[in-house]
Amino acid sequence: MKKKMVEGTVMFLSVLKWAFLATIIGVVVGGLTTIFLMILDKSIEYRGVLPVKYYYFLPFAIVISILLVKYFAPDAKGHGTEKVIEAVHKNNGKINFSVIPVKLVATVLTIMSGGSVGKEGPGAQIGGGTASWIADLFKFSENDRKKFVICGISGGFAAVFGTPIAGAIFGVEVLFIGTILYDVLLPSFISGVMAYQVARSLGIKYSYFKIDFSSITNFSETMYLKVILAGIFFGVISFLFIEILKFLEKNIEKIKLDESIKGFLGGILIIGLVFVSSESYLGLGIDTIKRSLTGEILPWYTSFFKMIFTALSLGFGGSGGIVTPIFYIGTTSGNLFAQLINEPIALFSAIGFVAVLAGTTNAPIAASIMAIELFGVEISPYAAVACVISFLISGHRSVYPSQILAMKKSGALDIEIGKEIENTEVNFQNDGIDDIMEKLKSVNFGGGVKVKLHELINEDDVTFLETTGVKDTLEVMIAKAKEKGHIKDIEEFKNAIFEREDIVSTGIGLGIAMPHAKLDDIDEFFIIVGVAKQGLDWDSIDRKPVGVVFLIGGPEGKQKKYLKIISKLMLLVKNESRREKLFNSKKAEDIVDIFKEF
Numbered sequence: 350m351k352k353k354m355v356e357g358t359v360m361f362l363s364v365l366k367w368a369f370l371a372t373i374i375g376v377v378v379g380g381l382t383t384i385f386l387m388i389l390d391k392s393i394e395y396r397g398v399l400p401v402k403y404y405y406f407l408p409f410a411i412v413i414s415i416l417l418v419k420y421f422a423p424d425a426k427g428h429g430t431e432k433v434i435e436a437v438h439k440n441n442g443k444i445n446f447s448v449i450p451v452k453l454v455a456t457v458l459t460i461m462s463g464g465s466v467g468k469e470g471p472g473a474q475i476g477g478g479t480a481s482w483i484a485d486l487f488k489f490s491e492n493d494r495k496k497f498v499i500c501g502i503s504g505g506f507a508a509v510f511g512t513p514i515a516g517a518i519f520g521v522e523v524l525f526i527g528t529i530l531y532d533v534l535l536p537s538f539i540s541g542v543m544a545y546q547v548a549r550s551l552g553i554k555y556s557y558f559k560i561d562f563s564s565i566t567n568f569s570e571t572m573y574l575k576v577i578l579a580g581i582f583f584g585v586i587s588f589l590f591i592e593i594l595k596f597l598e599k600n601i602e603k604i605k606l607d608e609s610i611k612g613f614l615g616g617i618l619i620i621g622l623v624f625v626s627s628e629s630y631l632g633l634g635i636d637t638i639k640r641s642l643t644g645e646i647l648p649w650y651t652s653f654f655k656m657i658f659t660a661l662s663l664g665f666g667g668s669g670g671i672v673t674p675i676f677y678i679g680t681t682s683g684n685l686f687a688q689l690i691n692e693p694i695a696l697f698s699a700i701g702f703v704a705v706l707a708g709t710t711n712a713p714i715a716a717s718i719m720a721i722e723l724f725g726v727e728i729s730p731y732a733a734v735a736c737v738i739s740f741l742i743s744g745h746r747s748v749y750p751s752q753i754l755a756m757k758k759s760g761a762l763d764i765e766i767g768k769e770i771e772n773t774e775v776n777f778q779n780d781g782i783d784d785i786m787e788k789l790k791s792v793n794f795g796g797g798v799k800v801k802l803h804e805l806i807n808e809d810d811v812t813f814l815e816t817t818g819v820k821d822t823l824e825v826m827i828a829k830a831k832e833k834g835h836i837k838d839i840e841e842f843k844n845a846i847f848e849r850e851d852i853v854s855t856g857i858g859l860g861i862a863m864p865h866a867k868l869d870d871i872d873e874f875f876i877i878v879g880v881a882k883q884g885l886d887w888d889s890i891d892r893k894p895v896g897v898v899f900l901i902g903g904p905e906g907k908q909k910k911y912l913k914i915i916s917k918l919m920l921l922v923k924n925e926s927r928r929e930k931l932f933n934s935k936k937a938e939d940i941v942d943i944f945k946e947f
Contacts, residue, residue: 364535371500371536374483375543378476378504382544383551385453385471386509392461393632404463404623404631408616411464414455415612415666422451429456429470429670433477433502434524435751438769441491442498444481448474455668463619463631465658466669469509473520473670476505476544496533499524503537504544510672511548511555515719517541519712523749526711526770527756556635558642560695560724572692573734576700579686580735583701584742586682587708590656590675591746597660608666615665619658630658634677641680641698646688652681671748672706679705699724700735708739709748711770745775763849774908800913802921803944805876809833811937814881814898819850822885823864826877826900835875835902842868842902856889860932861922865901867911874903874914878940880931896932897922921947 396403418425424432425448436444456471480501484494503520510516517537521529549555604611623630629637634655641647659674683701687694699720707716713736720732741758750771757764764775812829816822823846831839845866849855856862862885877900884894899918903911922928927943934940 367496367536368539370497371539372543374476374480374497374501375504375540376547377483378479378501378540379508379544379547380551381449381475381479382472382505382508383548383553385457385475386468386548386553388453389457389460389468392457396461403461404620404628407459407462407464407619408613410458410462411612411616411662411666412609414459414668415608417451417455418666418668419608422447424448425452425455425474425668429668430473430523430672431749431751433473433498434749436477436481437495437498437502437524438751438753442477442481442484442495444474444478444498446478446482449478452668456670459662459667459669460632462616463623463628464662464667464669465619465631465634465655465674466662466667467671467673467675468633468669469506469672470668470670472505472509473502474505476501476503476508476520496536499530499533500536500540504540507541508544508548508553510719511545511553511557512719512722513542513545514538515715515722516545518718519710519715522712522715523710523752525753525755526745526747527754527758529714556639557722558639558695558699558724560642560699560728573731575690575692576731576734577738578690579683579697579700580704580738581742582686583679583682583704583735584708584739586652586678586701587705587739587743588746590678590705590709591743591748593656594660594663594748595746597657598664601664612666615661618665619661622658622661626654630654633673635673638677638680638702641684642695642702644693644695644698646694647681647684649685649688652678652685655681672710675706675709675748676702679703696728699728700732703732704735704739707736708743711740711743711747711749711752713737713740745770745773800910800917802876802914802917802947803941805874805914806878806941806944808937808941810876811878811880811940814879814885816881817883817885819885819887820847822879822881822898823847823850823900826864826879826898830875830877830900830902833875833877835871835873835877836868837870838868841870842866846900854888856887856895857919858889858893859922859928860884860889860893860896861928862887862889862895862898863901863915863918864898865903865911865915867903867905867907869905871902871904874901874907874910876901876914876918880934880940897928917947 422445424445426432429452436442452471452474456468459466477498480498481494484497489497499520503517506520507513507516517540521533521537655674655677679701680698682705683698684694686701687697703716703720707713716736717733721729745754745758745764747770750769752770754766754768754770754773762775764773810833812826814822814825816825827839827843827846830836836842845868846864849866850864855864879898881896884896887895889895901914930943931940
């Protein structure tokens, strides 16, 4: 009983502590974000008094942004939220306070001059930077500072979006792909609500939309099918936007010019694109979003032009967020989809608004809640389905490269968990030989790499197993690889193999297992073949016992050859006759002969 009382007391004090801290940071961040939003609104109003078109100043705005960030706050580079995520993961939430004024000024200049960027990036950096400064001032522990900074981020998002619950969850969900830090949920909610209420009380006006839901008042299988198709469509749009961002950023970096000169020329290029397209792709694009959400039909290419304008604005050094352009792209792609299926424009514009947010930022929960806060509860089941599907279809990529991957979006894929999304590598995982073979038909794994399996194995690489368990079997085969000189650090290789097995079984079905790993200190690819005397319970996809194990190892950096080896092994065991020969082999030379005949 005493322990229970102590536990209850500790939890009660913890709740009080974080309720107090979250309230403080919510109020402060709400006030500071309000100042930023008011300055931004005034700057946009002043466009009308300029002697020439406002976007003629874009090249100069980009140059000033580049110089401000370069000399005063390098952490303010890019679209803001990305740097905050990076700070949480790598620096325990420590953010330089100089980021706040620099990001504010650079973003206002960029948006005022027509840069296609958003306003949530400064909100996140205002929230995170302020929380970090307060935490340093009062000497918070590293863990408390990290939680406090996350509260600040949530407050910044809530104050910018005008959606206190979705904004708060977004600040937590956006850190990891596939998991949420539940210990930060309560303070994030409190911070988000307080920041939102402070911003509203200080005069910030938010837009909420009344959508005609008459077409979905009664459940319809046909409508639900269309929503599922919409989710797939929005996932593809998300995929496309992320890849365009990465492609243009990578190629702009290759231009061998001073950053300021490059930024100035980039501004001129964007002005040139305005002359061949429209001014509507510049700036925040709120008017276009509202037009789509009120049911106005827009040109089919609207979302694609916005992708280009946004990628160029950020790639050439403009400062700002990326979520507002995502809202624009989602809304206008929803407009296009509605036209294609002859359904209400406003309805699918609203679904696209949140579904593309889910797909590009990997935040389907926040996006689903945002749909309710912005458009009403009637849209919730449809928006939620579209958001989750879009999240899955967009794959393992993000507009925020520093997000940590905490889940695989499909059991059919092999991808390392726990890394930043930009550093992950996706391979096909074993969800049954037949499914894999279908994939192999449509994918050129090896490029131009030639692999002859029989050159990777000799009689000394074959072992006949007396073991009965997976761990014992792997121990024996790894020891064999060490004995043959294929690996140098047996413990490192063993850890890599066991970690992969812990994530998902390498039993691919039909009595075959293929444990595999790559390490820097392995010189050449190798295969160790183990033939089991009795079937091994490998937790295979088809639940059949494993009779033959291929242990594969190779060097990092040779992915094409690695995949080619695995794909050729799969082709080898696909044939039932060869598979039976492997199972019934009594001598090492029998195994080698099967490889030579293949």
